[in-house]
Amino acid sequence: MMGFALRNLKVFFRDKAAVFFSLLSTFIIIGLYALFLGDVWTSNYEGVPGIRYLMDSWIIAGLLTATSVTATMGAFGIMVEDRGKKVVKDFVVSPLQRRSMVGGYVLSAVTVGVVMSVVTVVLGEVYIVINGGDWLGASELCQVLGLILLSTLTNSAMVFFVVTFFSSTNAFATASTIIGTVIGFLTGIYLPIGSLPETVQWVVKLFPPSHAAALFRQVMMAEPMAEAFATAPAQTADAFREMMGVQLVFGSTEMPAWGSLLVLLATALLFYGLSVVVLSRKAR
Amino acid sequence: MTNAIEVTGLRKAYGSVQAVKGIDFYVERGKLFAFLGPNGAGKSTTIDILCTFLRPDAGTVRIGAYRLGEEDRQIRGMIGAVFQDGLLDPLLTVEENLRLRGGFYDLRGRALTQAVEDIMKQVGVSDLRRRPYGKLSGGQRRRCDIARALVHAPEILFLDEPTTGLDPQTRKSVWQTLHGIQREKGMTVFLTTHYMEEAAAADYVLVMDHGEIAAKGTPSQLKDAYARDKLILVCHDTARTAARLREKGLACTETADTLELPLASTLDALPIIQDLREEIRDFEVIRGTMDDAFLAIAGEAIRE
Structure with a gap:
């Protein structure tokens, strides 16, 4: 095994085009953010101290979620x-x-997802620091790495399930382009969840990777949030959290961190289970 | 001495299309067995079943001492296969490809290194070891495919149209290598091909058509039974000679300025030539070939 x-890792990393396209959605998000989204959001919160640091952390957290989805998808392309x-x-x-x-196949996809996410987090941190932010603390970094592992596990399970239905490269390429684009909306990366209509918000909240995004944000934005809202009333901070999808809120109850972790874990188990069922029915 | 392969009542259908309609045959150990048939005759289906890739609908198959369907893992350990298309990874080097595939057969560490070294040398690809498989020429690639199939020293080698698309020189040298290895190891070779001169070099030939066995035997048996020897005459006056032959009760066909006579054996040509000595400019006696035999068995209609 x-x-x-x-073998899968070698085949994947030697195919420059495959590597590039597996990061396509990452590049799209970075492009959008660097060109205008970043400025839009920072200008919305003018006067808040360290807003740039805060928003940079927000986008990198979202980026991590999308990367682990698209990177695993690229790796499963080999299958x-x-x-x-x-x-x-x-x-x-x-x-x-x-x-x-x-x-x-699964092991190589998870590895690709983790490697790409780690690269993203390193480059993201460099970007944040260049923009005047701070490095992630040691304990936060460990938490982020743990989350990368868990979210990659979950995302690879979902992607694997989708992949079991494809046997043509063309169909799969189309599907991965669509998924790579939609993922940014479904996890509230292109647009913060608070700016979406009510029904779409529900879709986002029920989509498991959104929980990974929320957890990444909670860890990576803890410090810039404390800095930004040090003097502001607690409601302002809470409203911001809900608006930006740092804290997922169902009705009036806040989703605790352990709840989101549980959602990720359960999703991973469910989809790996389903994939095994599909594959063993196909094998004959 | 047990047979390398024994097949009884093998059937396989795809939906309502009967690809293989209950065939029986066996392959003797250490022999080169040629499995022929026009496109769509059921060859590939049969070879896929024997390689444990497809499951048959009915019938029993024994590969060596093992029963197909029950002891597939053991079977997979003792067979090697070269498919029509090369299936190695184009982005990996020859050596990486062979090491990876060797690992599938529980070869590890030094045993793996040794096996890969040996087979690269035998097949003549040692110089290509660091080149990516995808960058090689057709003939070089084929050699690598063969090396991959032989890396675990299998007892039976399946070759599914191994030389299709290769130039004649390459084809010849690939066969020299294959024959050499086969003789040395006493390996059984199961070959499908469209080149009749390759089939003619086999120990035993089986022709399949419409999912059934159309003919079987050694190449000379098949040639004797199905291929006709013929005499071709180039005459001064084709019409006159043709008339003389018909008088004697010899059937002949006129084509351009030549006459063609079927012969029961090549020796029968001698009295005819002697007799017509004055009337002919040139003659040619042609032994029946595997090509003729194959066409006689499978018919001349083109199938795709």
Whole structure:
């Protein structure tokens, strides 16, 4: 399984185009934010101290969520391609066990997701500091790394489930472009959740990766929030949290951090379970 | 001595299309077995089943000492396959590809390194080890595919149209390598091909058509049974010679300025030539080939 996962990683990272396209949505978000979204949001909150630092942290947190979705999708592209080009034949005629094969695909996708997320967080931090913000503290950094692992696990499970239905590279490429674009809306990255209509807000809140986004924001924005709202009344800070999707609110109850963690964990289990069911029904 | 492959009552249908309609055959150990048939005859389906890639609808298959469907893992460990299209990873180097695939057969560490070194040398791709597979020429790639199929020293090698698309020189040198390895290891080779001269070099030939076995035998048996020898005459006066032949009760066909006579054996040409000595400018005696035999068995209609 490890050998097979290693093969997938090599195949993925040597394909420059695959790597680029798996980060496409990341580039889109950065582009949008750098060009105008960043200025729009900072000008909305003029006068708030350290608003740039705050908003930069917000966007990097969102970016992490999207990256782990699209990067795992890119890595799973190898599985679709192997199937489309009948390369699986070469694996099936060898004693390599089917579960090692599937395990190898999943392991490599999770690895790609984590690696790409770590790269994003490093570059993001550099960007924040250049813009006048502070480095993430050691304990926050550890929390972010833990969250990267968990959210990649969840996202890869969902992506894996989608991937099991594709056997043509073209169809999959189209699907991943669409998913890569929509993901920015569904997790409230292009637009903060508070600026969306009520029904769409519900969709966002029920979409598991949004919980990962909220957790990333809670950790990464803790310091800039404290700085920004030090002198402001508590309601202002709470309203901002809800508006920007730092705190997901269902009705009038706030979703606690452990609740979001639970949602992620449950989603991972559910979708890996479903994928196994689909794959074992297909195998005959 | 047990057979390498034994197939009884093998059936496979895709929906309402019967691809393989209950065939029986066996392959003797250490032999080169050629499996022929026009496109769509059920060859690929059969080879996919024997390679454990497809499950048959009915029938039993034994590969070596193992039963297909029950001991697939053991079977997979003792077979190697070269498919029509190369299935190695184009972005990985030859050595990386071979090491990865060798790992599938529980080869580890030094045993793996040794196996990969040996096979690269045998197949003649040692110089290409650091080149990405995707950058190689067709012939080089084919050699790598063969190296991949042989990396775990299988007892049975399946070759599915291994030389299609290669130039004649490359084809010849690929076959020299294959024959050499086969002789040395006593390996059984199961070959499908569209090149009849390749089939003619086999120990045993089986022709499949419409999902059934149309003919089987050694190449010379098949040639004797299905291919006709013929005599071609170039005459001074084609019409007159043709008339003389018909008088003697010999059937012949006129094509351009030549006459073609079917022969029961090449020796029968001698008295005819002697007799017509004065009337002919030139002659040619042609032994029946595998091509003729194949066309006689599978018919001349084109199938795609």
